[in-house]
Amino acid sequence: MDSSRISLRPFKLTDVDDMMLWAGDDRVTQTIRWNTLTSKEEALTFIKDVCIPHPWRRSICIDDRSIGFVSVFPGSGDDRNRADVGYAVAFEYWGQGIGTEAVKMTIPQVYSEFPEVIRLQALVDVENKASQRVLEKVGFIKEGKLRKYGYHKGKLVDLFMYSLLSTESIY
Ligand SMILES: CC(C)(COP(=O)(O)OP(=O)(O)OC[C@H]1O[C@@H](n2cnc3c(N)ncnc32)[C@H](O)[C@@H]1OP(=O)(O)O)[C@@H](O)C(=O)NCCC(=O)NCCS
Known part of the structure; x- marks a missing residue:
């Protein structure tokens, strides 16, 4: 995939049909917290009430069409130093470097927009290679395994904690 075709931008209501193609796909949602979207109406409400007001959620686009998302949720109060990262890419685009490129593009934007955030972190199921x-x-560092850390879609899971400090990022 030519990386010049990949962009990150806020969600728009007009993304609804493109979004259904991936957020309505169990193969994409099974390893994230989102429930699979089941109708266009549900997707529209989700974009309007959840994606657009989110502190930092971007649509991953190919030629400006939505094929996934990256979210960064900054902590507050004593947790204001860190932010959690999540992402997904449409199944048909897996294995083309798009997820990697999207996270690379996210890092400098987030460290610039949230000056107090100095640590990006991600919790990943041990099976999600x-x-x-x-x-x-x-460049994220695997810090360790969090055993029986929480439920994911009804199943108790072990998670790896990854982090990347602002001082470590080359992007
Ligand atoms: C995780 C996800 C975003 C990756 O997106 P992607 O665009 O396919 O990612 P990339 O192509 O940039 O890189 C994937 C890498 O994983 C590797 N990979 C894929 N499946 C693998 C497996 N079963 N075992 C080992 N490595 C695997 C690929 O070979 C590639 O590595 P390489 O470049 O060294 O060959 C995508 O699989 C997805 O949307 N999954 C569902 C949602 C999800 O799990 N999100 C993350 C929650 S923490």
């Missing part, structure tokens, strides 16, 4: 690889390619 593709996501671990994305983080490792971008």
